[in-house]
Structures are given as C-alpha cells and as structure tokens.
Amino acid sequence: MKSLFKLIILLVLVYQPGYSQNGIVVFQSDFGLKDGAVSAMKGVAIGVDKKLQLFDLTHEIPAYNIWEAALRLEQAASYWPKGTVFVSVVDPGVGSQRKSVVMETLNGYFFVSPDNGTLTLVAQQMGIKALREIDERINRLPGSADSYTFHGRDVYAYTAARLASGKLKFGAVGKLLEPRVVSIVYQKPVIENSIIKGTVNILDIQYGNIWTNIPKTMLEKAGIQINDRVHIRIYNETSLNYEGTVVFANTFSAVPQGKAISYLNSLLNFSVAINMGNFAETYKIASGPTWVIEIKKEQ
Amino acid sequence: MKSLFKLIILLVLVYQPGYSQNGIVVFQSDFGLKDGAVSAMKGVAIGVDKKLQLFDLTHEIPAYNIWEAALRLEQAASYWPKGTVFVSVVDPGVGSQRKSVVMETLNGYFFVSPDNGTLTLVAQQMGIKALREIDERINRLPGSADSYTFHGRDVYAYTAARLASGKLKFGAVGKLLEPRVVSIVYQKPVIENSIIKGTVNILDIQYGNIWTNIPKTMLEKAGIQINDRVHIRIYNETSLNYEGTVVFANTFSAVPQGKAISYLNSLLNFSVAINMGNFAETYKIASGPTWVIEIKKEQ
Amino acid sequence: MKSLFKLIILLVLVYQPGYSQNGIVVFQSDFGLKDGAVSAMKGVAIGVDKKLQLFDLTHEIPAYNIWEAALRLEQAASYWPKGTVFVSVVDPGVGSQRKSVVMETLNGYFFVSPDNGTLTLVAQQMGIKALREIDERINRLPGSADSYTFHGRDVYAYTAARLASGKLKFGAVGKLLEPRVVSIVYQKPVIENSIIKGTVNILDIQYGNIWTNIPKTMLEKAGIQINDRVHIRIYNETSLNYEGTVVFANTFSAVPQGKAISYLNSLLNFSVAINMGNFAETYKIASGPTWVIEIKKEQ
Numbered sequence: 001m002k003s004l005f006k007l008i009i010l011l012v013l014v015y016q017p018g019y020s021q022n023g024i025v026v027f028q029s030d031f032g033l034k035d036g037a038v039s040a041m042k043g044v045a046i047g048v049d050k051k052l053q054l055f056d057l058t059h060e061i062p063a064y065n066i067w068e069a070a071l072r073l074e075q076a077a078s079y080w081p082k083g084t085v086f087v088s089v090v091d092p093g094v095g096s097q098r099k100s101v102v103m104e105t106l107n108g109y110f111f112v113s114p115d116n117g118t119l120t121l122v123a124q125q126m127g128i129k130a131l132r133e134i135d136e137r138i139n140r141l142p143g144s145a146d147s148y149t150f151h152g153r154d155v156y157a158y159t160a161a162r163l164a165s166g167k168l169k170f171g172a173v174g175k176l177l178e179p180r181v182v183s184i185v186y187q188k189p190v191i192e193n194s195i196i197k198g199t200v201n202i203l204d205i206q207y208g209n210i211w212t213n214i215p216k217t218m219l220e221k222a223g224i225q226i227n228d229r230v231h232i233r234i235y236n237e238t239s240l241n242y243e244g245t246v247v248f249a250n251t252f253s254a255v256p257q258g259k260a261i262s263y264l265n266s267l268l269n270f271s272v273a274i275n276m277g278n279f280a281e282t283y284k285i286a287s288g289p290t291w292v293i294e295i296k297k298e299q
Numbered sequence: 300m301k302s303l304f305k306l307i308i309l310l311v312l313v314y315q316p317g318y319s320q321n322g323i324v325v326f327q328s329d330f331g332l333k334d335g336a337v338s339a340m341k342g343v344a345i346g347v348d349k350k351l352q353l354f355d356l357t358h359e360i361p362a363y364n365i366w367e368a369a370l371r372l373e374q375a376a377s378y379w380p381k382g383t384v385f386v387s388v389v390d391p392g393v394g395s396q397r398k399s400v401v402m403e404t405l406n407g408y409f410f411v412s413p414d415n416g417t418l419t420l421v422a423q424q425m426g427i428k429a430l431r432e433i434d435e436r437i438n439r440l441p442g443s444a445d446s447y448t449f450h451g452r453d454v455y456a457y458t459a460a461r462l463a464s465g466k467l468k469f470g471a472v473g474k475l476l477e478p479r480v481v482s483i484v485y486q487k488p489v490i491e492n493s494i495i496k497g498t499v500n501i502l503d504i505q506y507g508n509i510w511t512n513i514p515k516t517m518l519e520k521a522g523i524q525i526n527d528r529v530h531i532r533i534y535n536e537t538s539l540n541y542e543g544t545v546v547f548a549n550t551f552s553a554v555p556q557g558k559a560i561s562y563l564n565s566l567l568n569f570s571v572a573i574n575m576g577n578f579a580e581t582y583k584i585a586s587g588p589t590w591v592i593e594i595k596k597e598q
Numbered sequence: 599m600k601s602l603f604k605l606i607i608l609l610v611l612v613y614q615p616g617y618s619q620n621g622i623v624v625f626q627s628d629f630g631l632k633d634g635a636v637s638a639m640k641g642v643a644i645g646v647d648k649k650l651q652l653f654d655l656t657h658e659i660p661a662y663n664i665w666e667a668a669l670r671l672e673q674a675a676s677y678w679p680k681g682t683v684f685v686s687v688v689d690p691g692v693g694s695q696r697k698s699v700v701m702e703t704l705n706g707y708f709f710v711s712p713d714n715g716t717l718t719l720v721a722q723q724m725g726i727k728a729l730r731e732i733d734e735r736i737n738r739l740p741g742s743a744d745s746y747t748f749h750g751r752d753v754y755a756y757t758a759a760r761l762a763s764g765k766l767k768f769g770a771v772g773k774l775l776e777p778r779v780v781s782i783v784y785q786k787p788v789i790e791n792s793i794i795k796g797t798v799n800i801l802d803i804q805y806g807n808i809w810t811n812i813p814k815t816m817l818e819k820a821g822i823q824i825n826d827r828v829h830i831r832i833y834n835e836t837s838l839n840y841e842g843t844v845v846f847a848n849t850f851s852a853v854p855q856g857k858a859i860s861y862l863n864s865l866l867n868f869s870v871a872i873n874m875g876n877f878a879e880t881y882k883i884a885s886g887p888t889w890v891i892e893i894k895k896e897q
Contacts, residue, residue, distance in 0.1 A: 024345065026338065032804040033332075033631075034658040036674030037864075039624065042653055043678035046622065050651070050679070053349070055341055060333040063804055064874065076335030079452065080342035081349070092874065093851060150864030153677065206331040206362055253392060266336075266449030276363065276391065323644065325637065332631075352648070354640055359632040375634030378751065379641035380648070505630040505661055552691060565635075565748030575662065575690065 021110065022083030023049075025164045028057035028072060029089040029152060030064065041087075041153045044141055045161035052164055057086070064092040066117040067184055067288050071202045073111070074121035075267060082108035085164040088118050089152035100134040100155055102163065102173045103181065110170070112160040114151075119181040128179040134159055135174030186289040189214045196222055196270075200234060200291035204265065208278030210234070210285055212293050214270040219248075222297060226250055229298040230262055232272065234283070237290050242283045245298055246272065262295075270295065320409065321382030322348075324463045327356035327371060328388040328451060329363065340386075340452045343440055344460035351463055356385070363391040365416040366483055366587050370501045372410070373420035374566060381407035384463040387417050388451035399433040399454060401462065401472045402480065409469070411459040413450075418480040427478040433458055434473030485588040488513045495521055495569075499533060499590035503564065507577030509533070509584055511592050513569040518547075521596060525549055528597040529561055531571065533582070536589050541582045544597055545571065561594075569594065619708065620681030621647075623762045626655035626670060627687040627750060628662065635748075639685075639755035642739055646756065647763035655684070662690040664715040665782055665886050669800045671709070672719035673865060680706035683762040686716050687750035698732040698753055700761065700771045701779065708768070710758040712749075717779040726777040732757055733772030784887040787812045794820055794868075798832060798889035802863065806876030808832070808883055810891050812868040817846075820895060824848055827896040828860055830870065832881070835888050840881045843896055844870065860893075868893065 025045055031037040042054050057076050061069050069090040077086055091098075091114045099115045106127035111119055112134075136155055139162070144154035162168035189198040189212075198214040224230060226248060234242040246260045255261045257276040265271040270293075273279050285291070324344055330336040341353050356375055360368050368389040376385055390397075390413045398414045405426035410418055411433075435454055438461070443453035461467035488497040488511075497513040523529060525547060533541040545559045554560045556575040564570040569592075572578050584590070623643055629635040640652050655674050659667050667688040675684055689696075689712045697713045704725035709717055710732075734753055737760070742752035760766035787796040787810075796812040822828060824846060832840040844858045853859045855874040863869040868891075871877050883889070 022349070024349075026342075030804065032658075033654075033656055034803050035800075036655055036670045039653065039655040039674040040677040040864075043624075043674065043682075046651070046653070047677070047679045050620070050622075053345070054653075055338065055345075055353075056332075057335055057338040058332055060331075072335045076338040076342060079339040079346070081346045084342075153864065202334075205333050206329065266339075266452065321648070323648075325641075352644070354637065354644070354652070355631075356634055356637040357631055359630075371634045375637040375641060378638040378645070380645045383641075501633075504632050505628065565638075565751065 020083055021085055021164045021166060022081055023051060023164055024053045024055065024080065024084045025157075025160050026055045026057050026077075026080060026084055026086045027059070027089075027157070028061065028069065028086065029059045030061040030069070031059050031089070031152070033059055037150075037152065040150075041089075041157035044153055044157045048158065048161035048167065049165035052161060057088075061090050064090065066090055066092070067186075068202065069118045070121045070184065073118070074125055075202075077109060077111075077122055078107075078125070080109070083110075085110040085112065085160045087152075087156050087160040088113040089156055090114075090118055091116065091151065098182075099177075100136065100151065101131055101177065101181070102134060102159065102170065103131050104129045104170055110160075110163060112156050112163070115182050117182050117184045120183040123181045123183070128181070130170070131177045131179050131181065132170065132173040133175050133177055139168070139173065184289060186213075187292050189218050191218065191222055194222060195294050195296045197292065197294050198270070199289060200285065200287045200293050202287045203280050203285075204271070204273075205280075207273065208280040208282075209265070209271055209273040210279055210287070210293075211265050211267075212270045212272075214293070214295070216264055216268045216270075219270060224248055224295075224297050231296045231298050232262070233294045234285055235292045235294075236286070237292075241285055252276075319382055320384055320463045320465060321380055322350060322463055323352045323354065323379065323383045324459050325354045325356050325376075325379060325383055325385050326358070326388075326456070327360065327368065327385065328358045329360040329368070330358050330388070330451070332358055336449070336451065339449075340388075340456035343452055343456045347457065347460035347466065348464035351460060356387075360389050363389065365389055365391070366485075367501065368417045369420045369483065372417070373424055374501075376408060376410075376421055377406075377424070379408070382409075384409040384411065384459045386451075386455050386459040387412040388455055389413075389417055390415065390450065397481075398476075399435065399450065400430055400476065400480070401433060401458065401469065402430050403428045403469055409459075409462060411455050411462070414481050416481050416483040419482040422480045422482070427480070429469070430476045430478050430480065431469065431472040432474050432476055438467070438472065483588060485512075486591050488517050490517065490521055493521060494593050494595045496591065496593050497569070498588065499584065499586045499592050501586045502579050502584075503570070503572075504579075506572065507579040507581075508564070508570055508572040509578055509586070509592075510564050510566070511569045511571075513592070513594070515563055515567045515569075518569060523547055523594075523596050530595045530597050531561070532593045533584055534591045534593075535585070536591075540584055551575075618681055619683055619762045619764060620679055621649060621762055622651045622653065622678065622682045623758050624653045624655050624675075624678060624682055624684050625657070625687075625755070626659065626667065626684065627657045628659040628667070629657050629687070629750070631657055635750065638748075639687075639751045642751055642755045643759035646759035646765065650759060650762055655686075659688050662688065664688055664690070666800065667716045668719045668782065671716070672723050673800075675707060675709075675720055676705075676723070678707070681708075683708040683710065683758045685750075685754050685758040686711040687754055688712075688716055689714065689749065696780075697775075698734065698749065699729055699775065699779070700732060700757065700768065701729050702727045702768055708758075708761060710754050710761070713780050715780050715782040718781040721779045721781070726779070728768070729775045729777050729779065730768065730771040731773050731775055737766070737771065782887060784811075785890050787816050789816065789820055792820060793892050793894045795890065795892050796868070797887065798883065798885045798891050800885045801878050801883075802869070802871075803878075805871065806878040806880075807863070807869055807871040808877055808885070808891075809863050809865070810868045810870075812891070812893070814862055814866040814868075817868060822846055822893075822895050829894045829896050830860070831892045832883055833890045833892075834884070835890075839883055850874075
C-alpha cells in the first residue's frame with residue numbers, strides 16, 4: 001500500500017503535459033517560389049496523409065542565411081496552435097556532417113531542421129523538451145536513397161508529415177541527443193550606464209524598418225516612455241553607420257511623413273522607421289549578428 | 300387568427316435572404332512574403348478554428364497603395380463563393396483615427412479592413428448591406444493588447460477567422476455605422492462627344508498591359524466593334540504620355556509580335572497591350588487615379 | 599462454361615488499373631503573385647467543390663516561357679499522389695487555334711493545359727494514356743462566354759476543379775485526340791566517343807546552379823564516378839560560353855567556398871554549381887533548348 005502511494009507520487013512527479021501533433025505542417029526554406037522545389041515537398045507531405053493541413057512560413061529566406069531563418073521562426077511560430085510541426089530547410093552544409101534533427105519544445109511545438117543554428121532563437125524562446133537526430137535510414141522517402149542533395153523533400157518534409165500525421169512517434173525519429181542545439185552568437189540586450197545595447201536583428205524588409213532584439217521591458221527599466229526622445233547609434237562591427245535622436249511613439253502618425261520614429265514592433269521589440277519612408281535604405285543599415293544598436297534616453 | 304396572419308406578412312417583409320459565412324478566409328496585404336507576418340496571421344486564424352480554409356488574394360500590394368488594394372479586391376473577390384470573408388491589410392494609418400470595419404455586401408461577402416479607401420470599389424460593385432466598426436476591446440487576440448502596430452494579426456485576422464467560423468456573429472462585431480465607406484475619387488468612365496474617358500486603373504503587371512475601367516458596354520454604346528481601329532491618348536494629370544492608333548481585337552495574335560493592340564481583359568474592360576511585349580514599360584505608363592485614358596473610334 | 603472462362607481471360611487482359619482523381623488540384627502559371635489572377639482561379643475552383651484541396655506548383659514561370667513550364671511539371675508532378683489534377687496556364691497563344699486539352703498519363707495523373715509544348719516532358723516521363731480536347735461550350739464557368747482572354751480561370755481552373763471533384767468524368771471533357779502532344783525539340787542526352795552531350799535545361803535559379811538533362815545512369819555508362827574530374831563545355835548554339843574542369847562530388851563541401859563543382863541534383867541529373875556562389879551569373883549561362891553541354895571524364 002505504501003509502495004503504491006510512492007508509485008503514484010512518482011507518476012505525478014514525472015508526468016509532463018503532452019501536446020500531441022495537430023496535423024498542421026508549416027514550411028520554411030530559402031528555395032524561393034520560382035521552381036518546383038516547395039511544391040515537391042508539399043506533394044511528398046500530402047502523399048503521407050491527405051488529411052494534413054500544409055502552410056508556409058516563408059520561402060524567401062536569403063540563400064544560406066541561417067540567422068534570418070532563426071528569426072523568422074521566432075517571429076511567427078508561437079502564433080500557430082500547439083502541436084504544429086515546422087520544417088525549416090536552410091542548409092548550406094547539406095551533405096556535410098551537420099545533423100538533421102527534430103526538436104520538441106517545452107510549450108509543445110516540433111521543429112524539423114538541420115542543426116546548424118536555425119533553431120538558436122526558438123530554442124531560447126520556447127525551451128527544449130527533447131532533441132532527436134533523424135535516423136535517415138528509416139526516415140526517408142522510399143526510393144530516394146540515391147539523392148544526395150534534396151534532404152528538404154526526401155528527409156525533412158517526409159519526416160515532418162509522418163510526425164504531424166501521427167504515423168511516426170517522436171520517440172521513433174532517431175536517437176535522443178543532449179538537449180542543446182548549435183547556436184549563433186549575437187549581442188543579447190543589456191543595459192550599461194543607462195545605455196541599452198542590442199542587435200539589429202532583422203529588417204521589416206517591405207518597409208525598410210529596423211527591428212532590434214531590445215524588448216519593451218528593458219526600455220521600461222531604462223525609464224524610456226512614450227513621447228520621450230531617444231538618442232540612437234547603429235554600428236556595423238566598429239563602423240558607426242547612423243546617429244540621431246528620434247521620438248519614441250506608439251503610432252507612425254506621431255511624426256510628419258519622411259521623419260524618423262522609434263516604436264515597439266509587433267513582437268514588442270524596439271524598432272526604428274521613417275514614416276512613409278525606408279529607414280534601412282536611407283541610412284544603409286542591414287541586419288544580423290554584426291549590427292549593434294545603442295540607445296539612450298535624452299534628458 | 301388575424302394577428303397570426305399579420306405576423307406572417309411581417310415576417311415575409313422583413314426577411315432578407317441570409318448568406319452565412321462559409322468557413323473560407325482570403326487574405327490580402329502589402330506585407331510581401333519575405334518575412335513571417337502573413338504566416339503569423341494564418342496561425343492566429345487556424346488557431347481560432349482548425350476547420351477553416353485559408354487562401355490568399357495577394358500580399359504583393361505595393362507598400363501603402365490603397366488604390367491597388369481596392370482594385371485587387373474588385374478583380375478577384377466575386378469569383379469566390381458567397382459567404383467568403385476577405386481580410387485586407389493595407390494600412391498606412393495604423394494607430395491613427397481610421398476605423399477598423401467589417402462590411403457585409405448585398406451579395407453576401409464580408410470584408411474586414413481599415414476603412415481607408417480599400418473598400419471603395421467592392422462597395423460600388425457589390426453594394427453595402429451593413430457596415431460595423433470592430434470593437435477592439437472584445438475582438439482582439441487575447442494577450443495582444445500591448446501591441447500597437449500589428450492590427451493585421453491581432454485584430455483583423457483574428458476577427459475574420461472568428462466571423463468565418465461562426466464563433467462571432469456579424470452583429471457582435473461592434474456598433475453599426477452608416478452604410479458608407481471612405482472612398483477614393485477617380486475618373487469614372489463617361490462618353491462626351493463620342494470620346495470615351497476613363498482611368499488607367501491598373502497594370503497587368505506581369506505582362507505590362509494597361510487595364511482601364513472602361514467596360515465593354517460603353518464601347519458598344521460608342522459603336523466600337525472587333526477589328527475597328529481606335530485612337531488612344533493616355534495622360535498623367537495634364538501630361539500626354541501616349542498617343543496612337545491600334546486595332547481592337549479579341550486575340551493578341553491578331554497583330555504581329557511587338558505591335559500594340561487593344562482588347563477586353565478578363566473583367567471585360569478596355570485594355571491595351573503589345574503582343575509578346577510590355578506596353579507600360581515601352582511608353583512609361585503607370586496607373587492610379589491620376590492616369591486618364593481617352594479613346595475614340597477612328598472613322 | 600468455356601465462354602465464361604474466355605470472358606474472364608479477356609477481362610483480365612483489357613483491365614488497366616484505374617486511378618481516379620483524388621480531390622487535389624495543383625496550379626502552375628506565369629501570372630506571378632502580384633495581382634488577383636491566381637486567387638480568382640482558386641475561387642472558381644473552390645466554388646465547384648468546397649472539399650477540394652488546392653496547392654501551387656509555381657506562378658513565377660517567366661512570361662510565355664513554355665519550356666520552363668514543361669520542366670517544372672517534370673520536376674515536381676511525380677511527387678504528388680496519383681490522381682492529382684495539374685493545371686498549367688502558360689499560354690502565349692491564348693485566343694489562337696491552339697487546343698485546350700486534358701492529358702491522362704499511364705501512371706494516373708491528369709494535366710489540364712493548352713497543347714503548346716507545356717506537356718512535352720511529362721508526356722515523355724509518364725506516358726500518355728489518353729488525350730482529350732476540352733469542349734469549351736460545355737466546360738466553361740457559367741457566365742464567362744464573353745471573356746476572350748482569361749482561359750486560366752474560366753476554362754482551365756473550372757474544368758480541373760470539376761474533374762478533381764468527380765463532377766466531370768474524364769470521358770466528358772471533350773473529343774478523344776490522338777495520344778500525341780505538341781512537343782518542343784531539344785538535345786536529348788547521348789554519348790559519342792566518350793563525350794556526353796545534353797541540354798542545360800534549367801537553372802536552379804535561387805542558387806544559380808546549372809541543371810542538365812544528363813541522368814546518373816549515363817554518367818555510369820561513361821565511367822564517371824564520385825571524385826573523378828570532368829571536363830565541361832557549355833555552348834549557346836555555336837558560341838562556347840564556359841570551359842573548365844571540376845570535380846564530381848556528392849556534397850558541396852567537397853570543394854572550398856567559391857570553387858565550381860559538379861554533382862547530381864535532386865532529379866539525379868548532372869549539375870554544376872559554385873559552392874556558396876552563383877555559377878550561372880559568374881559565367882553568363884542561361885538555359886533552354888539552345889544551351890548544350892558536353893562533358894568528358896578527365897584521364
């Protein structure tokens with residue numbers, strides 16, 4: 001009787017709420033939409049189970065840009081329902097020794113990707129529940145073993161579809177790895193002497209806005225409030241590319257057309273724009289781990 | 300007995316044929332497909348109800364181009380089944396005082412959009428049955444209240460999905476407005492002294508063809524028939540950018556490659572092209588409310 | 599009894615396994631995604647039957663490029679489940695005498711397209727089971743008879759959707775034609791004096807890689823193995839545009855960044871690339887029936 005009680009306690013302790021896959025697969029790649037590559041991936045997936053629902057994140061990641069792949073996943077993944085399976089194929093090292101993995105996150109998402117840095121940010125954002133290496137001998141489109149270069153279709157899309165449909169259990173993906181993914185080094189947001197430092201991590205490219213990784217909460221800690229003016233410096237490594245003072249507002253129409261403004265973007269991160277203009281083009285700003293931004297409240 | 304009869308009469312009188320939502324949501328925006336914004340909108344929508352069917356109109360509306368947003372809706376919406384819910388997010392005034400609305404049309408479609416001119420042409424094409432302002436206190440993705448800049452995801456996609464799924468009744472969108480949308484002024488097609496005047500309202504951009512708002516019926520009124528030659532002038536405000544005489548035909552192969560031709564496009568409007576060439580590029584023609592075209596039958 | 603036996607034998611002999619349509623429609627065109635044309639096609643299709651599943655191959659075929667339309671179908675179609683209906687609308691001759699057809703292949707796919715060369719390669723790849731001309735008097739979106747220029751929406755999408763949903767039987771498409779499609783002439787892969795000759799049939803455009811139509815099996819016949827060096831010449835008609843010697847490897851990382859390499863692409867055809875670079879741009883190589891490649895093993 002006592003040991004039964006112990007067993008129950010033990011079961012309660014080890015129990016973690018399970019999110020099972022929901023039949024949704026979301027694809028990301030650097031393939032573009034001009035050829036048939038994305039379509040072939042989807043054909044393979046729907047061939048696994050016609051009841052799957054297939055969507056896209058983006059296929060316009062610049063070729064080989066792992067940093068941007070990482071950011072797009074961080075930007076969009078958490079808006080999908082728990083249990084969604086994401087496939088990301090930005091894979092400059094295809095054919096080399098990089099591992100193909102499936103990551104299950106603490107909040108119940110699955111990511112199928114080469115382990116090359118793509119998972120850096122969603123791993124930090126969501127936490128890793130378990131990481132498995134895809135065993136390509138068993139998780140591969142039948143008949144595809146001679147193809148060396150289209151893992152996206154033959155391994156990733158196929159495995160994601162089988163996982164999403166429930167035909168493949170997560171435990172059968174392949175061997176369990178340490179819960180650690182290959183990660184890109186970048187300037188995390190910090191405050192030093194009331195200067196906030198962070199990364200220009202991406203451009204809101206359609207509009208030329210600068211998006212940083214500095215969150216609302218850090219602005220609050222530095223006492224920066226709506227209608228304050230902030231002094232901004234943007235560096236590419238050691239070269240200063242922009243310096244200026246702009247208002248921090250919650251609507252673009254707070255400044256005249258053509259004027260710079262800072263605001264919180266839809267991820268609630270500090271961002272800089274020109275109202276009805278293109279900040280990045282105007283000041284030749286790009287994005288990535290080498291682009292550092294410093295901001296300070298003007299007194 | 301008599302009052303029962305009265306009641307029946309009354310019911311017949313107030314009855315209007317109801318088109319209910321059909322579970323289809325069609326998205327339009329100026330976000331492009333390079334980042335995760337469109338995907339985040341769809342994730343929110345499918346999170347509302349997994350049985351929804353999500354499609355796109357286009358996400359390549361040039362940034363802030365409300366006129367083009369209006370035209371794309373007019374071009375494509377009526378080919379979807381009645382009951383479809385459209386979401387259009389071209390929103391230069393996000394955060395300003397422009398209203399967010401849902402328009403129900405007389406022929407049974409729903410449009411979720413900022414009320415900034417986007418609905419000009421579908422309102423004229425389909426007629427407004429009712430217009431409601433979205434009450435953002437109740438129609439907003441839970442947890443999104445701190446975000447000031449991504450109404451497309453947090454308000455429009457969320458509201459459209461709830462409406463399309465039947466979880467939100469049209470009457471619960473928000474307060475009823477006068478059935479009138481903000482409208483863009485443009486040259487409507489007219490005949491004066493046997494000259495037809497209209498707007499170059501859009502380019503068939505992939506091919507460089509000029510599409511006008513002059514309908515087939517007006518050409519018939521002016522006596523213009525297949526194989527007639529027509530004299531064309533195209534102005535940008537007061538500046539004459541093209542003048543020439545071309546045949547009016549019903550197939551491009553009616554003229555040699557490289558020659559200009561006029562024809563009815565798929566909306567049955569008067570259009571001008573170069574067979575296997577690019578009219579707009581060749582003659583530097585753009586489109587919009589400032590681009591006026593005049594045509595006259597050559598005797 | 600004997601005649602019953604004969605009948606059974608006969609039935610077995612004439613029986614061909616039937617693949618019926620599976621409710622999936624895959625769209626291809628040269629319309630691009632900037633306007634509402636693709637959306638209008640899908641609206642018409644989903645209006646035929648809400649249970650259809652609609653996908654894309656690509657809509658970025660360069661305008662009027664029938665050769666590329668043919669290649670994209672060959673690249674992707676066979677990865678979709680049997681019974682899928684493809685619609686391809688690359689149609690420079692719209693309105694002329696080219697026929698609109700539905701081709702059923704021996705392996706159970708359906709292709710709806712103008713018969714203008716688009717079907718050249720899938721017909722060779724899959725074999726033609728039957729070819730029917732679309733009778734446009736009966737297979738046309740109701741109300742569209744006045745439109746001369748948007749066959750993609752009014753005839754092709756509508757017919758494909760009805761076929762995919764089972765509402766239109768293949769036999770009711772229109773009259774049976776000879777099982778022969780209009781075909782583009784190109785250099786098929788051959789070996790002469792241990793030189794392999796073929797076509798640069800397409801660029802892997804996102805990366806600038808050269809894809810040829812020379813299959814793995816022909817390389818094996820010529821004794822070319824992994825780690826061999828091969829001498830390559832690329833001609834546009836009679837003009838020599840590239841000559842060089844590169845390794846034949848099964849991973850890009852076999853050469854340093856910036857170096858050329860040859861490999862098998864995902865279709866198991868001979869291909870040439872620059873590791874982390876753009877071969878086509880660097881050497882001004884394009885693709886199509888006029889681009890011939892010769893390769894020879896270096897001794």
